[in-house]
Amino acid sequence: MLSLEFIDLLKALIRQPSVVGAEHSFFRVLQRELEERGAQVTWYEGLLVAQGSRPLSAMFSAHIDRHGLICTGPDEFQYAAFISGNRTDLLNNSVSEELMSKITGRFQSVPVYAYEPWSGVYRGNGIIRSSHVCEFRNNLIFETEGLDTVVAGTPVAFKDRLKITNGRLEGQLDNVLTAAVLVHLFSLGFEGTAFFTAQEEAGKSWRYLLEWFRRFGGSTNRLFVVDTSPFRDIEAANGQLLVLREKDANATFNREATTLIERLCQENRLSFLYKNRYVEAGNAQRVLSGEKPRSLGSTEMGRIIAASNRLVDGTTIQIPTFGYHTMEESADAESVEAFIRLLTVISQVL
Known part of the structure; x- marks a missing residue:
């Protein structure tokens, strides 16, 4: 035990x-x-x-x-692993594309919160409403609610217990x-x-x-x-x-x-x-x-x-x-x- x-x-x-x-x-x-x-x-x-x-x-x-998100612009969030790994485009990489297709609907309605990366200080909470692959940037974009004041570069974690x-x-x-x-x-x-x-x-x-x-x-x-x-x-x-x-x-x-x-x-x-x-x-x-x-x-x-x-x-x-x-x-x-x-x-x- x-x-x-x-x-x-x-x-x-x-x-x-x-x-x-x-x-x-x-x-x-x-x-x-x-x-x-x-x-x-x-x-x-x-x-x-x-x-x-x-x-x-x-x-x-x-x-x-x-896994989590990174704020990449005003009220814009992307999958952190792709940003950290510099995989902001999909060039027929089978692993990335398979993962992308799985992630698209995986985290809908999941509660999230933003934090300071060094100290861990709490910066607000929200919820994921939807996600989609942007046809122009060919990357996964998350639509959230409640995190409109979060600035670019801020990590957003999934709320977990x-x-x-x-x-x-x-x-x-x-x-x-x-x-x-x-x-x-x-x-x-x-x-x-x-x-x-x-x-x-x-x-x-x-x-x-x-x-x-x-x-x-x-x-x-x-x-x-x-x-x-x-x-x-x-x-x-x-x-x-x-x-x-x-x-x-x-x-x-x-x-x-x-x-x-x-x-x-x-x-x-x-x-x-x-x-x-x-x-x-x-x-x-x-x-x-x-x-x-x-x-x-x-x-x-x-x-x-x-x-x-x-x-x-x-x-x-x-x-x-x-x-x-x-x-x-x-x-x-x-x-x-x-x-x-x-x-x-x-x-x-x-």
Whole structure:
């Protein structure tokens, strides 16, 4: 059963804004929570590093940005991930276009609030009335009510609270969920290093992480990136407690690290699924039926392996969820409990 301490921490963190490209105020909250748990905390551009007494013993990384809006003009709001990632036009990028088509009707009537990106000071609240793709700018525009005084450059977060229904944690979980787990690890005696990265949803977080390893990394930089992993229905998400990957669309992960995680899962009777095998099996069926195959996905781990020429290597561990990138994304409490248990075991083994 998940501890009340962890649930209370997650409840507190999920209410703090952390829109892509405007994560500074969330870093301030994380710093307080981490230092209260005995961690030594250091800030870098786009990166918060928390270390225990044996910083090189185990290294985990979680991104802390969540989706939201950015004011781009008088009473005009656009999707923050596209602005932060400099994707203000669509040039037949399949990932962006697929995401755009999904987002268009996803957040209608969702309450939102504006805040100062550095301090987190509240600047007013409103509600999303509609969204559409602008035919002239070829980008997603949100129509809101109540935010007409907000100035350009102001981030706007989705108003969120953690809900627990039928044994499932529910909210905008990606990726405050695994970030909360890394903070909680220090309460459990974690002595290694936890990285908290910004702008992962814009494809930039690996740059900030790689800069740290270029400054301070050694000859073996085995990293475990933690995140959520979406499934199309609850039944598929509940088919396993944890999700592993051998590769993504960018790179093949460290085989030794992946094998270690598989062995620890088996030894601790934690069921798991390899997401790349799951997608590839589905693609084989789609090809037979004439459908377009799906991407293996792009992760922080794959990006940093490819960009660093394996200066940084490792694997990823994920929590299966349903309702990806919505306010109702949910994860089974048993999966979260298994995830915490596995990270604790890894810390002890390493």
